[in-house]
Each structure stands twice: as structure tokens, then as C-alpha cells.
Amino acid sequence: MSWAVLTKLPKDMVYQHFTPGVVAPLDNTRPSIWFAFQAGKLVMVDDGNGAEVPEALSLSDLNIPYDTTYYLGECQGKSVHAVQVLEQAILPPEYFLKDLRGLIIEKSESFFLLAGRARQIVQWDIDHLYCSRCGTKTVTHPQDRAKECPQCGYTQYPRLSPCVIGLITRGSKILLARSPKFPEGMFSTLAGFVEPGETLEQAFAREVNEEVGLSIQHITYISSQPWPFPHSLMIGFQAEYADGDIKVDGIEIQEADWFPIDQLPLIPPAGSISRYLIDRYVENGQR
Numbered sequence: 001m002s003w004a005v006l007t008k009l010p011k012d013m014v015y016q017h018f019t020p021g022v023v024a025p026l027d028n029t030r031p032s033i034w035f036a037f038q039a040g041k042l043v044m045v046d047d048g049n050g051a052e053v054p055e056a057l058s059l060s061d062l063n064i065p066y067d068t069t070y071y072l073g074e075c076q077g078k079s080v081h082a083v084q085v086l087e088q089a090i091l092p093p094e095y096f097l098k099d100l101r102g103l104i105i106e107k108s109e110s111f112f113l114l115a116g117r118a119r120q121i122v123q124w125d126i127d128h129l130y131c132s133r134c135g136t137k138t139v140t141h142p143q144d145r146a147k148e149c150p151q152c153g154y155t156q157y158p159r160l161s162p163c164v165i166g167l168i169t170r171g172s173k174i175l176l177a178r179s180p181k182f183p184e185g186m187f188s189t190l191a192g193f194v195e196p197g198e199t200l201e202q203a204f205a206r207e208v209n210e211e212v213g214l215s216i217q218h219i220t221y222i223s224s225q226p227w228p229f230p231h232s233l234m235i236g237f238q239a240e241y242a243d244g245d246i247k248v249d250g251i252e253i254q255e256a257d258w259f260p261i262d263q264l265p266l267i268p269p270a271g272s273i274s275r276y277l278i279d280r281y282v283e284n285g286q287r
């Protein structure tokens with residue numbers, strides 16, 4: 001089951017039929033979909049049915065001043081590209097910029113995944129203009145999604161940061177916690193980045209222990225979600241409480257508590273994997 005199933009059905013079906021690729025086809029008469037980003041925000045246009053990404057044969061037809069483009073693959077015969085728009089450029093008035101976080105509710109899961117893929121590739125390009133080993137300007141690899149150093153040969157691939165996130169259950173109660181960064185009154189599941197040498201389960205158990213002082217058991221994988229802000233891959237678990245009393249670290253976690261599933265506080269919005277993990281447990285009931 002997908003993490004967005006509980007939230008909405010896809011309306012933009014075309015994005016469900018995406019086939020990834022790296023090298024653009026030689027046929028330049030194919031229509032193209034352009035996922036263009038300026039300072040991390042998506043360039044959109046109102047096509048009469050709401051906000052959409054622009055489509056045109058070539059980018060110059062759209063009058064979008066750009067720096068770099070990347071071919072991402074194809075959707076039902078249309079080429080899909082990621083575009084890095086020039087940072088200081090003034091866009092023509094028909095375009096507007098949208099934060100992807102808001103689009104997780106407004107658009108379908110497949111749209112969000114594709115837009116997130118484009119955003120990550122654009123950001124990766126910006127962050128890897130130079131070789132991290134010797135400082136020489138990198139070049140884009142002709143066949144692979146990679147950037148190569150012409151001086152020392154070091155290859156840099158798109159960066160992904162695995163992040164474990166999970167719901168801890170205790171019968172009819174679940175553990176939710178508040179980070180100081182959250183909106184006022186909101187509680188969520190615990191999460192943290194995986195460290196070198198850890199299994200995903202070890203990472204989740206360590207994060208839980210560090211942040212709230214609890215031991216957990218029966219750690220089970222549930223689902224995952226790419227989170228392109230800027231390059232996380234959220235890996236979602238469910239686990240049962242094993243031992244210990246809640247003791248928050250006071251830094252990453254300000255407050256944590258066991259909440260009965262019929263008396264939940266403000267929780268993250270639909271579309272997030274955290275919300276999916278919570279809804280799934282509440283709907284399935286106590287195991």
C-alpha cells in the first residue's frame with residue numbers, strides 16, 4: 001500500500017507512467033514536460049484547470065531563462081526534463097513559483113515523486129559543480145546520472161540521505177513527540193538519519209533511545225517516501241514499546257507522550273509518511 005492512498009486519488013494520471021532515463025532521445029520533435037526550479041521552488045503555470053508544470057517542444061518556447069537542464073525520462077511519449085532556472089532571472093508574468101511541500105496535498109503522489117526527483121537532480125547539480133576531492137570543475141557524465149572530475153577521475157552520484165521514521169505503539173496508545181521546529185502544538189513520529197555501519201532497524205532503535213530514552217522491539221518496515229528537502233529518503237517503521245520511561249533529550253525533542261489513538265493531538269498533514277504511519281495504525285486498530 002502506498003503512503004498517499006489514504007489521502008487522495010491521482011488526478012494527473014500521466015505522471016503514473018514515468019520511465020526513467022538519462023540520455024535524451026535524438027528525436028527532438030517530441031513534446032516535453034519541464035520541471036523547472038528557481039531557488040528550490042517549482043515554476044508553474046495556470047493551464048485553466050489549476051497549477052501545472054509547463055509543456056512545450058523546447059525550453060526556448062517557454063521564455064524561461066535557464067542555466068542547466070537534465071533529461072529525466074519519459075511519460076507516455078513526452079520527454080520529462082529538470083531545469084535549473086537562473087537564480088536572478090525575472091520570469092514572464094504567466095509563471096508563478098510553488099513550494100513542493102504544499103503540492104503534496106494539491107497534486108497526486110506520482111506528480112510529487114517526479115517533481116521531487118527533478119528538484120533533487122537540480123540541487124545535486126548546484127552542489128557538485130566542483131570535485132569534492134581535488135576542486136576541479138566537474139563535467140556531466142555522458143551516459144550515467146553522475147558528475148565526473150576530468151582531473152582526478154572522481155565520480156559523484158546524486159546524493160541520498162536515508163532517514164528512519166517510525167511509530168511506536170503500546171496497545172491502544174502511540175508515542176508522539178514535539179520538535180522545537182514544529183508548528184505550535186504539533187506532535188509527530190520520531191525520525192533521524194542513518195549513520196555509517198548501521199542497519200535501518202539499529203538506526204531507528206538508536207534514535208528512539210537517544211531522543212526519548214525508550215527501548216523498542218518488533219521493528220517492522222512499513223513504507224518509504226522520497227523527501228526532496230534536499231535529498232532525504234524516509235524509511236518508515238512501526239515498533240512496539242519494550243522498556244523504559246520517557247525522557248526527552250531537550251534538543252531535538254522538546255516533549256513526548258503516549259496518546260490514546262482516539263485522542264490524538266495536532267499531527268502532520270496528509271501526504272507525509274508520518275501521517276500515513278499514524279493513520280494506518282489508527283485505522284487497523286490495536287494489534
Ligand SMILES: [Zn+2]
Pocket residue numbers: 131132133134135136149150151152153154
Ligand atoms: Zn577531482
